[in-house]
Amino acid sequence: MQKLQLLGGITPAQFLRDYWHKKPLLIRNAIPGFKPLLSLGDLASLASQNHVESRLIVKTDGSWDMLHGPIEALPPHDQREWTMLVQGVNLYNEAAEALLRQFRFIPDARLDDLMISYATDGGGVGPHFDSYDVFLLQAQGRRRWKISAQKDLTLVEGLPLKILANFEPDEEFVLEPGDMLYLPPHYAHDGVAEGECMTYSVGFRSPSFQELGENFLQFMADSIDLPGRYADPGLTPAKNPAEIPREMLSTIAEELNKVRFTEDDITIFLGEYLSEPKHNVFFTGPENPLTMGRFVSAAGKKGVALSPKTLMLYRGKNLFINGESFAVSRTDKAVLAALADERALDGEAVAGASEDVLEALYAWYTDGWIVLR
Template identity: 75%
Template sequence: MKKLPLLGDLTPAQFLRDYWHKKPLLIRQAIPGMKAPVSVDALAKMATENFVESRLITNVDGDWQMQHGPLTALPARTQAGWSMLVQGVNLVDARADALLRQFRFIPDARLDDLMISFATDGGGVGPHFDSYDVFLLQAHGKRRWRISAQKDLTLVEGMPLKILKNFVAEEEYLLEPGDMLYLPPHYAHDGVAEGDCMTCSIGFRSPSYQELGEAFLQFMADSIDLPGRYSDPDLAVSSKPAEIPRHMLDTVIEEMNKVRFDEQDVTIFLGEHLSEPKHNVFFTGPVKPLTMGRFIDTIGKRGVALSLKTQMLYRGKHVFINGESFAVGRADKSVLEPLANARVLDGAALAGASDDVVEALYTWYQDGWLMLG
């Protein structure tokens, strides 16, 4: 596997072996000539939308304040000490999406989103830690990062932000455009803008097992089959009417133990769960969709591309897209698997697509999940 300038001339395998989930890595000029994927004005416009998650954070003499978007007004650019954070910029901007996709040496099932923060001089979110891996890529201006491997992750009580109470920096770096800092989970860090600056944060999904367990039980509720109804033909007279009978308890335990799940159940659950769009993601289909015939002619010439908002995954014979799943045969998989991996397909690759695949592509196109090449 080739070395990547993005990783400081490490191969992805070397990075994963030596740094991922283990220790920080500072990469000078990970992206030489780095330019911010969006302007400050464009970022501020995104923050006014109700389908974009955003926050405004200010700190005046130690008084931290946080306002959730939509952000209809921002402090003056001349005012020091404030930060605007916009999540999921990759979902609404193609350049931001292209930047995020440079990190696809990590599986899409783990890759979350690209957050962009703009801060005026002295702006930041305070010393904190994340529960997931993160790449902090400087896009514009300078930001000074102080980091620590400290085990004391006690938070200040009563704050609107999760700020570490006893942060003690062990290392310090000044990042300029193109520089990038990787931090593993639970690594304490504090980034402060030196003048106006913009930072791109590439974050990764790390769901808690509690979250997965609760979602899996909901998923299984639609698939379990326990026929019959409780009965007790040999019921004995009770001298303690308020006590749950032993027979009832044993019988229900026996029936509950019949609930089983296997690898396929977990595969389908995980694929649907991980590809499910976030609550603020909405799709818009074409105003005047092509007829099926014209659609087939057009994709034969132009190909197709997944929407920026679409998440498409697969495992074995199962394909998942935006929370839905279906099983496919080998021939159909040979078309859909490359689409999931490359997120685009040219017309030649679609030439041998079955009627079922073409029908699925047409439905996705009508729903706004898929665009013409």
């Protein structure tokens, strides 16, 4: 596998073996000559929109305040110690989307989003830890990072932010544009801006098993089939009227134990769950959509591409897109898996697709899930 400058000249396999979930990696000049993909004005414009997740964090005389977006106005540029965080920038900016996709040596099922942090001098979010892996790419200015492998993750009570109470750094780095720092989950860190700065954070999905379990049970509720109704034709007079009869308990337990789930059930649940867009993601189809015939003709020449907002996964015969699942034939799967892996199909691939695939592509086009290239 090819070595990547993005990973400091090691291969993805080496990175995953030696660093992923294990220890930090500082990468100098990970992206040579890197410059911010959005101006502060563009970032502030995103943060002012209702459907974009954003936060404004201000530290004044040692006290922390946090405002959730939409953010209508920013503090003055010459005011120290404030930070604006904007999540999911890849959903709204093609260059940010392209940057995020450079990290696809990690499966899409784990890749989450690109967050941009803008801070004035001294700005940050305090010493903290994340429950997921993160790459911190410096985009503008300088940020001083202090990190620690400490096991004490006690938080300060009563603050709007999750700030570590007993942070004791082990190492310290200053990152300049193009430098990047990888941190595994639960690794304590504190980043402070030295002058005006922007940092890009590539985060990864790490759902709790509790969250997965609760959602899986809701998913399975639609497929449970337990015919019949409780009855007790052999009932005898109750000695203790308020006591649940043992026979009732055993009969119902026997019926509930008939509930079973298979690996295929888990596959479909997981594919739909992981491909479900976040609550604040909305799709808009073309204002004047082409007819089916014209779409097929245009797509057969130009090809199609997934919208940056679209999440598409597959496993076995099952295809998942934006929370929906389909069982597909082997031939159709080859085309649709290529679309999922490459996030695009060229005209030749579209032209050779089956009628079922073309109908699906057209439906996704009218919904805004894919676009003509």
